[in-house]
Amino acid sequence: MDLSQWKRVVIKVGSALIAPNRKGCSSHYLLSIAQFIVRLRANGVQVVLVSSGSVAAGSHLFPETDKVDIALKKAMAAAGQTEMMATWDRLFDFPTAQILLTHGDLRDRERYVSIRETTFSLLNNGVLPIINENDTVTTDDLKVGDNDNLSAMVAASADADALIICSDVDGLYDKNPNTHDDAVLLPEVTTIDSRIFAMGGGATSAVGTGGMKTKIEAAEKATSHGIDTFIVNGFKATTFNTLLEGKNPGTHFRPYAKPMQEDVHWMTHTASEQGEVVVDNDFDTTFAAEGEQLTSDEIVEVNGNFSVGDTILLRKDDGTRIAKARSNYSSCLLSFIADQDDREFADEFQNKTGPIISKKNIAVLEKQ
Ligand SMILES: Nc1ncnc2c1ncn2[C@@H]1O[C@H](COP(=O)(O)OP(=O)(O)O)[C@@H](O)[C@H]1O
Ligand SMILES: N[C@@H](CCC(=O)OP(=O)(O)O)C(=O)O
Numbered sequence: 001m002d003l004s005q006w007k008r009v010v011i012k013v014g015s016a017l018i019a020p021n022r023k024g025c026s027s028h029y030l031l032s033i034a035q036f037i038v039r040l041r042a043n044g045v046q047v048v049l050v051s052s053g054s055v056a057a058g059s060h061l062f063p064e065t066d067k068v069d070i071a072l073k074k075a076m077a078a079a080g081q082t083e084m085m086a087t088w089d090r091l092f093d094f095p096t097a098q099i100l101l102t103h104g105d106l107r108d109r110e111r112y113v114s115i116r117e118t119t120f121s122l123l124n125n126g127v128l129p130i131i132n133e134n135d136t137v138t139t140d141d142l143k144v145g146d147n148d149n150l151s152a153m154v155a156a157s158a159d160a161d162a163l164i165i166c167s168d169v170d171g172l173y174d175k176n177p178n179t180h181d182d183a184v185l186l187p188e189v190t191t192i193d194s195r196i197f198a199m200g201g202g203a204t205s206a207v208g209t210g211g212m213k214t215k216i217e218a219a220e221k222a223t224s225h226g227i228d229t230f231i232v233n234g235f236k237a238t239t240f241n242t243l244l245e246g247k248n249p250g251t252h253f254r255p256y257a258k259p260m261q262e263d264v265h266w267m268t269h270t271a272s273e274q275g276e277v278v279v280d281n282d283f284d285t286t287f288a289a290e291g292e293q294l295t296s297d298e299i300v301e302v303n304g305n306f307s308v309g310d311t312i313l314l315r316k317d318d319g320t321r322i323a324k325a326r327s328n329y330s331s332c333l334l335s336f337i338a339d340q341d342d343r344e345f346a347d348e349f350q351n352k353t354g355p356i357i358s359k360k361n362i363a364v365l366e367k368q
Helices: 030-042 054-061 070-090 109-124 147-157 194-199 211-223 238-244 262-270 331-338 343-353
Strands: 008-013 046-051 096-101 128-133 162-167 228-233 251-253 275-279 299-303 311-316 321-327 357-364
Touching: 008 030, 008 147, 030 046, 030 070, 030 238, 046 070, 046 109, 046 147, 054 070, 070 096, 070 128, 096 109, 109 128, 109 147, 109 262, 128 147, 147 162, 147 211, 147 262, 162 211, 194 211, 211 228, 211 251, 228 238, 262 321, 262 357, 275 321, 299 331, 331 343
Parallel strands: 008 046, 008 162, 046 128, 096 128, 162 228, 275 311
Antiparallel strands: 228 251, 275 299, 311 321, 321 357
16 A cells, blocks of 8 residues: 555545534544544545545434434434534634535536536645535435445546545454444455345444445445555544554455546446336447447347436346446437338348447446
């Protein structure tokens, strides 16, 4: 682990560190994280902070109840967010900036690029971006849902060298250490496979979302973009000294040797498909890599409503997911040519209109 190689780092801070007792924000655990950020910046490293905790920080402002419905949770997030930002801001003598995002923003390529450019602009001007999900406006369809995955999407969009997820445990154990006394810490993970996913359980604290499951998902997203990923214990001040010494205090997920390109990574891990195109089972799966055309006679079915420019999933009739791609056709137009009995007309139509999918807008998914 060579810190001198880090140019940009994303640090994700979990709710338990912001509002440990759900009685408003506390700077108790944030002080050592803030010092870490200051030291990194002094060493020329750009830092992006992804901070959870708005709900936990805001809950004390509302009457206590056993039934916290979605509207109340959103109200807590809205009220807690200002308290959380104020708490962070007090800890720094450089400016901070609030960015609130939803998955709806990240999966739209234009908005994604805009978020990326704004982040770079803030960083290049010495401002610390502090990012959270915009809980007040999210719906099930629009939300990322947890800040672990959000931090990995942010790390990929910011071309970070490292993602440090600060949690309430030392790292990934072979089972949940809060429910198993014999759980063993894994200092290093080189491949994130089903065995690793099986170890990650949900959250057991009152304030956490997602537990270790979403942290492993985040690690997979980040490492596939070449980002060194760490899960560390944010309760311990020693964690950050150890990191500054270039040592790993928790679990280190090694990055892929051959990371995905930024746009392919976005399509694979951030964009969600608006519809799907089912193709023949004997469809040649190397087509995308070879840059060959998908022809309308190979289409079995077009599902969903999508427009030109939307992300679609290409899958085989047997269910195999082949690729995600940007569609150059709307679902209506694609159904129209796929349903044509007159092949000559369909071919001519496609020749005139252009390829259904362009080579540069395809992310081939892992073969299953
Ligand atoms: N295999 C595991 N290793 C470590 N922690 C685990 C594991 N499985 C489940 N967990 C739970 O994940 C929790 C951390 O996630 P979470 O509560 O969402 O925290 P945060 O607020 O930091 O995101 C731990 O406190 C623990 O209860
Ligand atoms: N956006 C939410 C945080 C959701 C979340 O993922 O929380 P955590 O598991 O503590 O990182 C909030 O600010 O309360």
